[in-house]
Amino acid sequence: MLRFVGYGWIDGLFVDTSFRFKYFGLAWVQPPGEIGTHVLFWVLALLALCIAVGLFFRASAAAFAIGFAYLQAIDVTNYLNHYYLALLLGLLLAVSPAHRAWSLDARRNGWRIDVVPAAWLWLFRFQVGVVYTFAGLAKAQADWLWHAQPLNIWLASRTGIPILGPLFVHSWAAPLMSWAGFLFDSTIVAWLMWPRTRPYAYAIVIVFHVLTRVLFPIGMFPVIMILAALVFFPANWPRGFVRHEQDARAPTPESTPRWRPVGWALAGIYCAVQLVLPLRHLAYGGNVLWHEQGMRFSWRVMVREKNGSVTFQVRSEPDRRQFEVSAHDYLNRLQERELSGQPDLILQLAHHIRDDYTRRGLRKVEVRVDAIASLNGRPPGRLIDPDVDLAKVNSSILPARWILPAPTSAPPRLRAL
Amino acid sequence: MIKYRRVGFCFPALLLGGAVASFLGLGCSNNGSGEPVYTGKTGGTSGTPATGGVAGFDAGMVDAAAVPDAETIAFSKAALIAAIAECTALGGNTFQSAAQALHDKLVGYAANLSPEALSQAQEAWRIANAHWQAAELFQIGPAASSGRPGGQGLRTQIYSYPQKARCGVDQLIATQGYSRTDFANTLVVSRGLDALEYLLFHTGTNNACPSTADINTQGTWAAVSPTVLPQRRADYAVAAAADVLARAQQINTAWLPGGANFRQQFVSAGAGSTLFATDHDALNAASDAFFYLDREIKDQKICCAAGSLDCSACVPYLEAEFARSSTQNVAQNLRGFRQLFSGCADGVGLGFDDWLRAVGQNALADAMNDALADAIVATDTFTPPLEDAFSSSKENVGALHTKIKILNDLLKTQFITALNLDLPMTVEGDND
Helix, strand or coil: CHHHHHHCHHHHHHHCCCCCCCCCCCCCCCCCHHHHHHHHHHHHHHHHHHHHHCCCHHHHHHHHHHHHHHHHHCCHHHCCHHHHHHHHHHHHHHHCCCCCCCCHHHHHHCCCCCCCCHHHHHHHHHHHHHHHHHHHHCCCCHHHHCCCCCHHHHHHCCCCCCCCHHHHHCCCHHHHHHHHHHHHHHHHHHHHHCCCCHHHHHHHHHHHHHHHHHHCCCCCHHHHHHHHHHHHCCCCCCHHHHCCHHHCCCCCHHHCCCCCHHHHHHHHHHHHHHHHHHHHHHHCCCCHHHHCCCCCCCCCCCCCCEEEEEEEEEEECCCCEEEEEEHHHCCCHHHHHHHCCCHHHHHHHHHHHHHHHHHCCCCCEEEEEEEEEEECCCCCEECECCCCCHHHCCCCCCCCCCECCCCCCCCCCCCCC | CCCCCCCCCCHHHHHHCHHHHHHHCCCCCCCCCCCCCECCCCCCCCCCECCCCCCCCCCCCCCHHHCCCHHHCCCCHHHHHHHHHHHHHHHHHHHHHHHHHHHHHHHHHHHCCCHHHHHHHHHHHHHHHHHHHHHHHHCCHHHCCCCCCCCCCHHHHHCCCCCCCHHHHHHHHHHCHHHCCCHHHCCHHHCCHHHHHHHHHCCCCCCCCCCCCHHHHCCCCCCCCCCCHHHHHHHHHHHHHHHHHHHHHHHHHHCCCCCCCHHHHHHCCCCCCCCCCCHHHHHHHHHHHHHHHHHHHHHHHHCCCCCCCCCHHHHHHCCCCCCCCHHHHHHHHHHHHHHHHCCCECCECCCHHHHHHHCCCHHHHHHHHHHHHHHHHHHHCCCCCHHHHHHHCHHHHHHHHHHHHHHHHHHHHHHHHHCCCCCCCCCCCCCC
């Protein structure tokens, strides 16, 4: 939150636009206005502080989760995987008894309970494990493993950074890092789970995420994951730093009240959703990096470099008036960038343009789109069928036939300089 | 490795100096024998006939001697940054010279309101404007908007398109506001090259303000007799030209140690620069300038896409309806694009296409050079002028728009992907 305030991103990302992309089923969400948005950020920052110190913990976490979800629901183009993770962790914290010890709530209420059911720990482990595992599975595809893309593109542009940069000029650098990233993401949970390898695995976690922070503009994600991976250690590990040895023994989760059946049911549903959501792209077929159906909420972190050019053609059928409409007539630069490679956003804007021109007095407005995109450095291909009148296409989670198949050519290999 | 070949002798190059002329990118219309001169890089497929340029004068030609010996230069990002800095400086100096000449002509015209003096002043404006239109593609550093690295928004102080305010100019004529000491602080639309165009090429006695404006309701405009009006316009033009000249000097100074020393920041990217942590960051900032093609050229200046049956919405974007140089302005913009993309000397020299080739994207470099060459030829041969074409030749405008779009699509997709460049103003925020 403070980063948004400090860097002045709030207006650019949440305020300075006349049109906002909505999540499917959440079109009713309205932005709080400029002042409201700024206030919301400060409130969320305060709630985050309350969570950190364990003050009114559950209420703070619940309010944070709701407020953060609302903030994210304002505009799809602000979606990032680690924002989604922050939201999920906020939800889990809101229902968990994570404030039973070492919190202002515990001090305030004079709690002496410093154990929780082990299931809570495993639930957090599951959540963090899901992120890593699906991020690894997302890399199990030809572009990443065989063509080292998009890492090749990214590393080729980072040869100027100190120390590491000169290494990236070598042809082996991108493939090596691609495979290392794949192996890390897909196996690190196992290494963290095994006590004998855990310390070494965690050291690798730190190195890996520090590297990604140095190389890529991924904000707080490395910090979140470095801290979140601590859940794989025994529950008592922090006590070893601050208490005497006799107090550092592990809590005995079995001695605490067990979850009731409803708790198990809710946890089961939560876990099932977390397992199914990242796999839903399988129901659509094709290349999810191209059609993007099933892309969000699936932990496909840093697996595509995609840029597009989108122009809408508006036609009023009765008098056959025709206009070309640029996306930036309605969007800010950041929205336009996100739109250019995401077909569902293109459809949303097409509908908005239809409605806008209808309001201007045109009748039977048709909206077609000239949308091309380049995925991982390939020559640009047509993303959407230009003959389809998007004004007549309904937003849906069903497979979109108006999205054209992904180019089948291999991505190029770029020389790093 | 970049290769060049020398091109023929050209009078403007001799007149203006090779380096200066090279910035213009206007190209000789012929080599003395009536044959087009090609100045493309050898080995490529994209030699562009250096035809066209600005109607009324034949300025600009490459003096290949001004270009570093290509055989000795291998591509590097640092070399490209230095080339861009050099090209920007050449353009800035050239424009400053032209702005000085324009000012001098206007002083002469204001002292002697003869048709000949007006014609000379108009021609000086055309030359200065042609230089500036090429420089429009070099909105890097101080000339760029304040949101960009090193940006001071100085470009807008010289040329405010697409913002125009003819009424504001007329109000200052009526009130003689141009003679006030704070004239330099008036709205930019009242004192840049576009205001000068209106002052020099609009000779009617009417004004552009609505009937409800003060100068009309209070009789201020009516009090300016038709015999006084030309003198006021001339005096205003002198003041505006002086301001343009001062702004041009301001931009050039901002690149130098005596100013913001942006050049040092730029060329030391990744080696001590406080603005650019890496050389890639500096090139990323420079590449923002290409996107003038997307908004200003494609969506505003050309505006009317193929198949459009009604271009009336484009009329407000007409750039120079009084000088009727809107088409030539686009041609100059595209030549500025070529200087940045293909090399400063009319497509010769280090450019972003060399970067593409260096990373193995030869086909893309060729495709973009070809698309650029097509767009330049289409603009040079475009008829009728855009001032008329929006109403009378929509098909022609649509065809030109398509040519521009081909280049623009490559720019926005494969180009920025292959070189991992960011779209302008999208660096802020996190990713994934």
